[in-house]
Amino acid sequence: MALKISNTLTRSKEKFIPIDEKNIRMYVCGPTVYDYPHVGNARPLIVFDLLFRLLSKIYPNSKVTYVRNITDIDDKIIEASNKSKISIQDLTSKVTKDFHDDCNYLGCLNPTIEPKATEHLNEMINLIKKLIQNDFAYESNGHVYFQVTKFKKYGNLSNKKIEELISGSRVEVSDNKKEPGDFVLWKPSKENEPSWDSPFGKGRPGWHLECSAMSEKYLGNHFDIHGGGLDLIFPHHENEIAQSVCANKNEKFSNYWLHNGYVTVEKQKMSKSLGNFITINELKKNYNGQVVRLAMLSTHYTQPFDWNENILDVSQKSLDKWYEFYSDEKEEISEENLKFLLDDLNTPLMISNIHELHKKAKTGDSFSAKQLSSSCKILGLFNQSHDEWKNFKKIGKITAEEIEKLISERDKARSKKDFKTSDEIRDLLVSKGVLIKDKDGITTWEYK
Structure with missing residues (x-):
């Protein structure tokens, strides 16, 4: 069974060929734990959970290693800690627990490994040392910067030149930099901010460095798939590639780059900065997590998903119908019914096919009924029994x-x-x- 996926790096849909068929390796950027996750954050959770399930299905005799990190030190976390007047540790512990509750609610499997940034400072410091040694990074007044002009492939993921990237984004202005596009690998901490000892002075790592260090530790310096939201292409993923390739003198960092589209509200990106968001936690009183999951899967992951309650109502009604044929028996999904997911996770066509299976199941076709149940399960649906589904509806809010x-x-x-x-x-x-x-x-x- 051949899987095809959209690769941002090549801007094409490609056949997935693993580096090592016995160990499929995938890294996905996880949350920065400073506040409740919102619906926009739910989309990459669901998309890459589905990919994890699919890879495990089509490579049954292989190990699928799925790493999703926790960023537990960041400017946003420090700001939220100061604003709420609680310690960084208490804040990040609480938000991490909320995040895990949301993952369970959305029917997401646990990743294979979930590293925390604060537990990998040695790996980050060693990565900086290699970059300085390889002449891609420099020290300046307690800071360490990556010099982007020395990496000739910088901008390949974004498909833009350095000048375009700098002019089209907010880059930190600092007299410590040699050039405007250089990004920070290490910076001094202010008083009362978290800090660690390093050869470059007491301070803390840059955000981009964290993912490079953690992915290398658990997946090696060249792995199969790197995923995240569309907003991470630049600067985060572009900078990850630069750091990792230059530190390890590699040709490649990840073979395939997958990015899910934005979640929008009235065609405008959902974000906390714009205030047009709804938290995943707020949905729990009114909707079963499967309803939210199905709604998110109704649009192809590469396309924008416009959030509205109507799509939730449609998903609720679909699940009500499909649950008539829920089965707890393990039935293998046929390749005929799996082919939609194999074609770049085409969930809209998969959902249309489930509706067709439902029509046939209503006529007494037992094969279609079993395939309906199997199709829902591979999507991460039908994770509750028929009675549990009914009972959730009964208690409502x-x-x-x-x-x-x-x-x-x-x-x-x-x-x-x-x-x-x-x-x-x-x-x-x-x-x-x-x-x-x-x-x-x-x-x-x-x-x-």
């Missing part, structure tokens, strides 16, 4: 976690003999379709 929290509050009220509050919580749960039972001092609950 209340989750199991919220039910447990309300029961805990009710128990506290009862222990204080505050029966008014206790009864109010019971009535609220009943109104949400939750039946609670008290027996021998223990409260249990179930869906009505």
Whole structure:
């Protein structure tokens, strides 16, 4: 089964040929953990989780190593820590937990490895040393910069010349630089900011350096696939290539570069800076995570996805129909039904095919019914039983976690003999379709 994927580096759809068929290696840029992830952040999670599933499917006798990092030191994190008046460690721990909860909600598998930037400072320092030794980086007033004009392939991923990249983006202006496009590898930390000892002085790494160091540690200095959002092509991915290739004197860093399109709101990119975003956490009260996942997959990953609630309602109705044929039996998906994903993860055609399978399944075609279930599972859907799907719909705007929290509050009220509050919580749960039972001092609950 041949897989074809869109390679940003060559601007073409290519047949995927692994470097080592026994170990397929993929690196995807993970979150900077300073705030709740928003819906725009959900798209790369879902897209590359699907690719991970597909690679595992078509290379069943191989190891598929999927590395997705956690950036837990960054200017945004320091700013958010100061603003909220909580420590960086407490902030990053909380947001990382929220991120993992969101991944579970969206039906994403755990990556093979999830390295944290703060645990890989030695690797970063060693990478800088190699770049200085190879004459691609220089020290200046406690900073270390990469000199972009010395790397002749700089701009190949973006398909632009250095001058175009600099004029079309916000680059740091500094008297410490030799040239405007040079980017920081190491910089001094201000007072009360996180810092580490290094041969270049006490300070912290540049953002781009982190991914180069972590990908090299777990995947080697030349691997198969590097992924992320479209917004990372420049400067982040362009700078990763420059660092890694020049440090290791390689021809290539990653063979295939995959980028998912933006999530937009009324055709404008969704972002925290514009304030036009909705967090993944906000969706949990109203929608099963499978609904959000299917909505995201309804548009090809390379295209922009315009966020609206109508697409969620359509996805909800589709899943309601498909779940009539949910099966917990393990049925292999046929190549005829997998071919859409093999063609550059063409999820819109895959979804259309599932609708066709549903039509046939309704006529009593058992093969189509089983293939419908298998097709949904390879997309990361049908990750709950039929009853669990129905029960989520029944409770509507209340989750199991919220039910447990309300029961805990009710128990506290009862222990204080505050029966008014206790009864109010019971009535609220009943109104949400939750039946609670008290027996021998223990409260249990179930869906009505």
